[in-house]
Amino acid sequence: MRRGFLQSRDGLYSPYPTRNKKPDRDDRRLFSDSNAPPPTHAPPYTVKELRDWGKKNVRLSDDPVMSAKVNLCELGLNQRLVFRNIKVGAVEVSTLLDCAVLNMLPTRFSPPPTPLENAIEFRQTPNKGIGAFATQDIRGGVLLHVEIPATVMQNTMILDFGMTRAEVYRELLRRVPEKTLHALLLLKNSQPPEMYELEEGILRSNTLGIRMPAPSVPAPVAMGHNALFLEASRFNHSCSPNVVHRFDPQSFTLTVHAIRPIARGEEIVHSYIDLTSTVTRDARRALLPVRASDERRQRIRDTKREVVVAPLEAWYRGNGRGDLQKVIAFHLAAVEDMRIEGLYHHPYILHISMLALCFAASEDIRGFRSWMGKARDVALSSLASDAALDMLKYIVYPETFPSWGLARKMRNRPWAV
Numbered sequence: 001m002r003r004g005f006l007q008s009r010d011g012l013y014s015p016y017p018t019r020n021k022k023p024d025r026d027d028r029r030l031f032s033d034s035n036a037p038p039p040t041h042a043p044p045y046t047v048k049e050l051r052d053w054g055k056k057n058v059r060l061s062d063d064p065v066m067s068a069k070v071n072l073c074e075l076g077l078n079q080r081l082v083f084r085n086i087k088v089g090a091v092e093v094s095t096l097l098d099c100a101v102l103n104m105l106p107t108r109f110s111p112p113p114t115p116l117e118n119a120i121e122f123r124q125t126p127n128k129g130i131g132a133f134a135t136q137d138i139r140g141g142v143l144l145h146v147e148i149p150a151t152v153m154q155n156t157m158i159l160d161f162g163m164t165r166a167e168v169y170r171e172l173l174r175r176v177p178e179k180t181l182h183a184l185l186l187l188k189n190s191q192p193p194e195m196y197e198l199e200e201g202i203l204r205s206n207t208l209g210i211r212m213p214a215p216s217v218p219a220p221v222a223m224g225h226n227a228l229f230l231e232a233s234r235f236n237h238s239c240s241p242n243v244v245h246r247f248d249p250q251s252f253t254l255t256v257h258a259i260r261p262i263a264r265g266e267e268i269v270h271s272y273i274d275l276t277s278t279v280t281r282d283a284r285r286a287l288l289p290v291r292a293s294d295e296r297r298q299r300i301r302d303t304k305r306e307v308v309v310a311p312l313e314a315w316y317r318g319n320g321r322g323d324l325q326k327v328i329a330f331h332l333a334a335v336e337d338m339r340i341e342g343l344y345h346h347p348y349i350l351h352i353s354m355l356a357l358c359f360a361a362s363e364d365i366r367g368f369r370s371w372m373g374k375a376r377d378v379a380l381s382s383l384a385s386d387a388a389l390d391m392l393k394y395i396v397y398p399e400t401f402p403s404w405g406l407a408r409k410m411r412n413r414p415w416a417v
């Protein structure tokens with residue numbers, strides 16, 4: 001006889017062994033261990049076997065390499081998914097999570113951080129549907145959006161517990177509070193209606209991958225999670241994003257930080273893929289003119305400190321006889337590469353410091369203030385507050401900057417030709 005959800009051989013079975021969390025009365029459990037056909041032989045499975053089995057039972061990544069790594073015995077067959085509404089402050093979040101994951105969530109969520117007030121607005125874009133836009137100039141590093149998800153679900157599930165995938169999605173959304181649900185159903189559905197029902201279409205088009213605490217499994221992708229948001233799901237994608245999002249399980253909120261200064265009116269765009277790990281051509285093929293992008297990235301990768309400082313050093317060694325405009329053009333081109341690719345790591349600050357130096361040397365107040373301002377934004381976002389204070393002093397009193405007027409001074413040296 002098949003055992004019920006809450007019964008084990010020795011009596012009551014609790015899916016919450018480590019804490020005394022009792023399941024809510026309206027929890028619905030999708031335990032797959034009691035009725036899933038066990039694989040006939042031990043893993044590793046061949047890709048084909050996995051695919052065939054997966055077509056019927058599992059929603060795995062379509063990537064065969066990823067799928068091949070999944071050990072279904074450890075993962076899928078022990079899966080204990082529970083529909084459960086979690087209260088985060090006054091907000092109710094509809095979730096479909098594994099019991100083990102539920103156990104790892106804090107019993108009390110910490111208060112979320114406070115974002116910059118009224119930093120973004122949503123409006124129609126010419127070609128991407130609705131998008132988010134900055135309503136004011138935003139400094140790099142600023143927290144501009146905080147949001148509790150409407151739903152969270154594990155993104156791999158075994159579907160042999162008597163519900164179809166469409167029914168699982170429908171159930172997840174049915175559990176969302178009514179007012180939120182109305183708004184969720186207005187989100188963009190980019191999926192072909194003949195393939196997916198509305199709920200699945202909405203979830204597939206709008207969920208963001210988030211990191212939740214999860215037990216270690218052979219293929220972490222199988223313990224990945226997706227979340228649907230009323231607002232953050234309206235952010236459009238760019239491979240050169242100006243914000244990054246991160247999910248904090250302690251407060252159960254998504255936080256969105258600017259990764260560079262954003263001008264008022266600029267669209268807020270994030271990357272649907274993790275650009276730091278997914279820099280392969282394939283991952284970006286559909287999204288960017290790949291060759292130009294590859295070349296830009298190669299140039300950025302090749303940039304060593306010596307390369308960045310070389311043109312200005314050469315100008316200095318040549319007693320200022322070379323063309324400072326060429327040095328400026330070199331740095332502007334590099335900064336433009338980094339802007340397009342959204343890669344603002346180490347050489348970026350070096351380039352903008354060089355630009356500030358060049359403009360100081362040629363006594364160009366506007367250029368100097370603009371680039372010193374950018375350097376200050378970076379210093380502030382990396383909490384280098386002492387450096388930022390000095391920079392502010394130079395922005396206000398440019399002539400106190402050490403290399404101010406260097407070009408003129410070099411020209412006026414008695415040995416200058």
Ligand SMILES: C[S@@+](CC[C@H](N)C(=O)[O-])C[C@H]1O[C@@H](n2cnc3c(N)ncnc32)[C@H](O)[C@@H]1O
Nearest residue numbers: 128129130131188190205206233234235236237
């Ligand atoms: C998560 S939604 C983003 C919000 C959406 N624009 C809306 O109107 O609600 C994802 C959908 O937005 C559109 N989208 C997002 N980024 C895009 C981009 N860079 N270019 C074109 N369309 C984009 C696609 O239709 C995609 O399926």
